[in-house]
Amino acid sequence: MKLTNFLKLSITAAILASCGSDDNDAEVAPGLVPGLEVPSTYVFVNEEGESTVDFSGQTTRLRQGIEILKDFTTFGTTQELLDGKFAGGEGFIDATLNGSKTIKSKVAETFSAVNQAEVRAVFDGYIEDQADILLEEFANAEAVSVATVGNVGKLERAGGAGFRFVNANGLELNQAFNKGLIGALALDQIVNDYLTLTEGVAEQAANTGGLLVEGKTYTDAEHHWDEAYGYLYGASDEEVLANPNSRHLERANVVDAFLYKYLQRAEEDADFKGIADEVFQAFKTGRAAIVANDYVESKRQADIIRRQLSEVIGIRAVFYIKEGVRRIGLGQAEINNGNAFHDLSEGYGFVYSLQFTNDPTTGEAYFSPAEVKGFIERLDAENGFWTLADNTAELNAIADEIAARFNFTVEQAESLDAAN
Amino acid sequence: MKKCFVLLLIVMSFFSCDDDLVSNEENRxxxxxxxxxxxxxxxxxxxxxxxxxxxxxxxxxxxxxxxxxxxxxxxxxxxxxxxxxxxxxxxxxxxxxxxxxxxxxxxxxxxxxxxxxxxxxxxxxxxxxxxxxxxxxxxxxxxxxxxxxxxxxxxxxxxxxxxxxxxxxxxxxxxxxxxxxxxxxxxxxxxxxxxxxxxxxxxSEFFNLYVNTYIQYFESTLRTMKIGFPAGVNTGTISPISIESLYKPEESRGLYLEALASSRLLYTGINEEQSSLSKILINLGEEGLDARIKIAFLEAQSQSNRLNENLRLQVETDNNEMLLTRDALQEVVRLLKVDLTSKLNVSITFQDNDGD
CATH class of the missing domain: 1.20.1420.20 (M75 peptidase, HXXE motif)
Structure with a gap:
């Protein structure tokens, strides 16, 4: 791994050469780092040609999440089964998902022990409540009454497309669980845990010294970077794992239910078009920088990833809240058919996820756990969404407060302009 | 042109960092x-x-x-x-x-x-x-x-x-x-x-190793093994049987407190005359950091005193107190591992164990 003097010289020469033609102070295109060889896909191999990339643990957890989400709306599912999958890594129909890896052990992993326990209790609570008020309570959807203010129930979608099931506050707990995990699991693991681990002095020294993890083809720093990659792209079809955008950027081809799916959604909006490629380029460039022992560059790329993925959470939180407001404005039918509360439920989960973001300029989350708690209390107040349906000013205020912290406007996030 | 010069400087300083490490040790x-x-x-x-x-x-x-x-x-x-x-x-x-x-x-x-x-x-x-x-x-x-x-x-x-x-x-x-x-x-x-x-x-070569060993002990043994594991900090599920002195659990807190007190004493030194990490910080003009570390130790100690002498019982009845203790210990870890090491020019050479 150690840079040879020749390589050092050539990098220096490359910089000097590029300096000559840099009179205009032109911006270096993202991903184009002088002297750094960045592959066109996420493929990294050692001198023997063996792959040094591995993120199977992340793929496992994302798939576990997808199976748990199915159970969340399957009547007859017990709390015990859900707990077993979520906390114990056992009981999955796809047997390859059973084992020592669990989602719960990674939820809010970077939080203080007290805050972490609080977050985990929230997810445990979603499971318990969903089993209690719906899955263990009723045999099937037909047995559930229509939801009314303050009462658990179903909302029938238009055109016989099935039902949305909501708690007494009008909240779909499966949405809260799903969108909350995007922050508490995927985003937190990427921006606060694994990318940060690649910035450790010991990890970097081991990487520079070419010290491989015992029995593996990679160093710790390389592996941690790949694990970050895995929490975003790990659920992709196997043949495009190294180039996920080539297939999954089409809405119909999204297989992930977590962060990647909403990166794709942000990409669909003309205001944010290009974000998916920027993130992918940053992942490749940063990984190449680690191979080249260039930790200034890998940190720069990590910060791009932190900023962009954090922004995805902010964009989707604002988008869904504003969509909810828009549908409420269309009239009672949009509440009766579940559309309005469905959007608000997704927004609720993304709002919860805000506490796991990472603003690279401060190293802190865009919103602290206490601030997020404040938002959630406002969304839960009285009869929750039923109450907010008569007070959309409160929803608009929340959307404004969120957008104000980010580098986008409410208008950009809420607009449905299709990307060209 | 300016940008390139900065980039070149960064690259050059990076190449020379091996030599820096040596001279830092000599010129403490x-x-x-x-x-x-x-x-x-x-x-x-x-x-x-x-x-x-x-x-x-x-x-x-x-x-x-x-x-x-x-x-x-x-x-x-x-x-x-x-x-x-x-x-x-x-x-x-x-x-x-x-x-x-x-x-x-x-x-x-x-x-x-x-x-x-x-x-x-x-x-x-x-x-x-x-x-x-x-x-x-x-x-x-x-x-x-x-x-x-x-x-x-x-x-x-x-x-x-x-x-x-x-x-x-x-x-x-x-x-x-x-x-x-x-x-x-x-x-x-x-x-x-x-x-x-x-x-x-x-x-003087042992200074680095000593500081690393001290911090690693505090993080891995004191914080994680004695408090974090039983409190389920990693897994999300409490593990009362992971306490020290499991078969006489009423002695578990006492053993832990002994370890904490001794670690703290090693930081502060046993008296005013002797050198210690605390004294070194003060002599470097880092009284503020020294005070923060001392306060963090005291807060960890006072939070730990709130625990039941039987840590198993504590985990089973009110695990939040264990979590608060873990967070108080983590504050000490953070100050030692990030702030103290940067003031003393010590590189952390042990790695976080976190992968799968």
Missing amino acids: LFDSVGFLSNVLTNHILPEFRTFSSDVVDLIEAKDAFVVDKTIENLLNFRNQYLVAYTSYQSVAKYGLGRSATINFNQNLNTFPFNLVELEAFVLSDQSKELTSVNTQNRQGFPAADFLLNGLADTDEGILAFYTGENGTDYTQYLSTVVDRIDSLSEQASNDWEGTFGNEFSSD
Whole structure:
């Protein structure tokens, strides 16, 4: 791994050469780092040609999440089964998902022990409540009454497309669980845990010294970077794992239910078009920088990833809240058919996820756990969404407060302009 | 053009960082040799001497019990075990030199004690040797805890194991456990009293290693093993059986507090005259950081005092207090690992264990 003097010289020469033609102070295109060889896909191999990339643990957890989400709306599912999958890594129909890896052990992993326990209790609570008020309570959807203010129930979608099931506050707990995990699991693991681990002095020294993890083809720093990659792209079809955008950027081809799916959604909006490629380029460039022992560059790329993925959470939180407001404005039918509360439920989960973001300029989350708690209390107040349906000013205020912290406007996030 | 120049500087400074590390060590702004020699004289040697003498008493109590298996001798044995386990807490933070090569801490204090197929193990030759890596979790103080406190609910019941059908094997296992504590302690202690102690206290190269060992102990053993694991911080599921002193759980907090107090004393120093990490920071003009570290230690201590003496009970009844303790310890870890090391120009050379 150690840079040879020749390589050092050539990098220096490359910089000097590029300096000559840099009179205009032109911006270096993202991903184009002088002297750094960045592959066109996420493929990294050692001198023997063996792959040094591995993120199977992340793929496992994302798939576990997808199976748990199915159970969340399957009547007859017990709390015990859900707990077993979520906390114990056992009981999955796809047997390859059973084992020592669990989602719960990674939820809010970077939080203080007290805050972490609080977050985990929230997810445990979603499971318990969903089993209690719906899955263990009723045999099937037909047995559930229509939801009314303050009462658990179903909302029938238009055109016989099935039902949305909501708690007494009008909240779909499966949405809260799903969108909350995007922050508490995927985003937190990427921006606060694994990318940060690649910035450790010991990890970097081991990487520079070419010290491989015992029995593996990679160093710790390389592996941690790949694990970050895995929490975003790990659920992709196997043949495009190294180039996920080539297939999954089409809405119909999204297989992930977590962060990647909403990166794709942000990409669909003309205001944010290009974000998916920027993130992918940053992942490749940063990984190449680690191979080249260039930790200034890998940190720069990590910060791009932190900023962009954090922004995805902010964009989707604002988008869904504003969509909810828009549908409420269309009239009672949009509440009766579940559309309005469905959007608000997704927004609720993304709002919860805000506490796991990472603003690279401060190293802190865009919103602290206490601030997020404040938002959630406002969304839960009285009869929750039923109450907010008569007070959309409160929803608009929340959307404004969120957008104000980010580098986008409410208008950009809420607009449905299709990307060209 | 300016941008490129900066980039070039960055790259150049990166290339030369190997040389920087060397010169930093030579040009430290404080007397690291004086510090190390103080740590040896005022902390390591006295603490090891106390521990060694407690282990001698433990051996005597064991011998008395082996010769005459009475309740009285069992109680005396148990007392001596606790005395030695308590003074062990102080020497556990010096896992370098011979202590590292003989896996001193792994052999003396891997917990929880492994119970699987216990009887077969007691009857096997393995229990009479305990030198294999596979038996690290079947020896040391956790094994003594089980053999003296956990074999049965009553003292009579415990005694019966040593006088009953397989009494010879149980006695021999217990004897081997205690003898091995003695031999490992002697090796570690002799090393500090002799060659390694001399090297350590006269070579500034050890400053880095010493600070790393100290912080790693505080993070991995004190914070994670003693508090974090039982509180379920990693898994999200509490694990009451992961406490230290599982078979006499009412002693678990006492052992932990001993370790914390001793770690704190190592930071502050035993008196005003002696060098210490705290003194070094103050001399560097970092009184603010020193004060923050001292406050964090005090807060960790005061939060820990709120815990039930029985940590198992604490986890089972009100785990939040354990989590608060873990967070208070984490604050110390953060200050030591990030702030202190950057002021002292020490690179952290141990890695976070976090992968899958």
